[in-house]
Amino acid sequence: MPSVVQIDHIKEGMVIAKPIVNSFGQTLINSGIELNENHIRVLKTWSIHTVTIKENDNDEEVEITKEMIALAQKKIAERCLWQPRTEEEKDMYKSVVLYFAKSITYMNEEE
Amino acid sequence: MEIVDKLLRGVNDFPTLPTIYSALSDVMANPLSTANDAADVILRDQASAAKVLKTANSSIYGFRGRIDTISQAIFYIGFDEVKNLVLALSIIDLFSKSSLIENLNPVDLWKHSIAVGVATRIIGVNIKAVRIENFFLAGILHDIGKLLFIRNMEEEYNKTINYALEKKISIREAEAELLGMTHTVAGELIAEKWKLPLSIRNAIRHHYIGIVNGVPDKLAASVHIANILCQMLRLGESGHHIVKEPNIEVWETLNLPKNIFSTIIPKILSDYDESLTLFQLKRSR
Numbered sequence: 001m002p003s004v005v006q007i008d009h010i011k012e013g014m015v016i017a018k019p020i021v022n023s024f025g026q027t028l029i030n031s032g033i034e035l036n037e038n039h040i041r042v043l044k045t046w047s048i049h050t051v052t053i054k055e056n057d058n059d060e061e062v063e064i065t066k067e068m069i070a071l072a073q074k075k076i077a078e079r080c081l082w083q084p085r086t087e088e089e090k091d092m093y094k095s096v097v098l099y100f101a102k103s104i105t106y107m108n109e110e111e
Numbered sequence: 112m113e114i115v116d117k118l119l120r121g122v123n124d125f126p127t128l129p130t131i132y133s134a135l136s137d138v139m140a141n142p143l144s145t146a147n148d149a150a151d152v153i154l155r156d157q158a159s160a161a162k163v164l165k166t167a168n169s170s171i172y173g174f175r176g177r178i179d180t181i182s183q184a185i186f187y188i189g190f191d192e193v194k195n196l197v198l199a200l201s202i203i204d205l206f207s208k209s210s211l212i213e214n215l216n217p218v219d220l221w222k223h224s225i226a227v228g229v230a231t232r233i234i235g236v237n238i239k240a241v242r243i244e245n246f247f248l249a250g251i252l253h254d255i256g257k258l259l260f261i262r263n264m265e266e267e268y269n270k271t272i273n274y275a276l277e278k279k280i281s282i283r284e285a286e287a288e289l290l291g292m293t294h295t296v297a298g299e300l301i302a303e304k305w306k307l308p309l310s311i312r313n314a315i316r317h318h319y320i321g322i323v324n325g326v327p328d329k330l331a332a333s334v335h336i337a338n339i340l341c342q343m344l345r346l347g348e349s350g351h352h353i354v355k356e357p358n359i360e361v362w363e364t365l366n367l368p369k370n371i372f373s374t375i376i377p378k379i380l381s382d383y384d385e386s387l388t389l390f391q392l393k394r395s396r
Contacts, residue, residue, distance in 0.1 A: 025346075026384050080343060082356035088367055089357060092336075095372035096343045099380075 017054035072100035121263035223347030230337035256297030
């Protein structure tokens with residue numbers, strides 16, 4: 001299992017397991033990258049608090065848990081007060097939920 | 112009504128389109144013009160020329176790193192597309208200089224507009240729409256009417272957004288009630304002033320419903336869905352905190368390929384991201 005490490009505890013040479021994404025959705029550092037001093041400075045500039053560090057070779061796969069999906073659904077439902085009706089709407093809604101679930105995995109919640 | 116008068120005066124005073132755009136339109140209207148004539152017009156404005164090249168080489172058009180000259184850009188992505196791109200770029204410039212109001216930062220509104228531009232174009236490509244060159248521009252311009260309000264009645268518009276939030280109604284409804292004019296109508300007036308093509312004017316005017324006076328319209332429908340999708344994805348900020356339900360009729364108009372959203376969302380995100388860098392809107396919040 002990958003482990004989530006706080007920014008103050010990361011060390012050079014650790015390998016990122018999940019892409020680190022900023023609040024604009026841009027990937028700052030991709031998975032598989034070995035951290036160096038400059039990376040750590042970038043992360044601090046972007047106020048990233050924790051990163052996911054690889055512990056064994058299978059750790060790069062992103063797992064999206066039911067909890068993350070539920071959290072993403074809740075966030076979207078706060079702003080979309082409608083239920084998807086057609087196939088297209090269901091597809092659109094589901095895809096947005098997945099996108100948010102992934103962002104929850106990748107980054108710390110800002111709010 | 113006083114506010115409407117003020118807004119109509121605001122439309123009159125609204126910036127005109129840059130001369131490069133009208134010069135391009137003139138070149139295009141002349142059947143004897145060649146791509147080189149058009150390239151010459153663009154090259155007279157070096158700043159625009161550089162931006163056109165950068166954007167033509169971005170993933171938005173998919174010719175990454177292969178276009179070296181404006182003539183090539185015209186050859187690869189088409190004359191109309193380059194012309195609309197010049198227009199989009201100058202409008203983005205105009206708007207990024209706009210002042211800030213409390214409830215709606217023009218930069219966020221602009222980011223939202225760019226996201227909708229990118230998404231509208233991607234939807235257009237996926238439904239194999241004709242006149243695809245209008246899709247990016249129509250998406251970019253769909254909320255241009257809000258800028259008229261921000262420029263001419265900052266305080267009243269701020270109140271209008273608050274009112275919409277309090278009453279849990281759409282901004283459009285709040286505008287109609289408090290200002291006597293909606294941003295969709297205001298947007299159409301600006302588009303008329305700018306003599307933009309009818310299809311773009313219609314898309315601006317009817318984007319909230321996605322059909323044009325009861326007639327299905329692929330461009331208006333694409334902007335309608337792109338707008339909702341970008342609000343769901345929280346790309347930029349349009350002042351609406353509540354995302355409207357799509358008009359169910361537009362799905363038939365669009366006839367999108369099955370399960371398309373999981374494919375187009377990553378493309379929208381990466382094109383959006385690239386556009387913000389291109390248009391230098393990054394890092395402002």
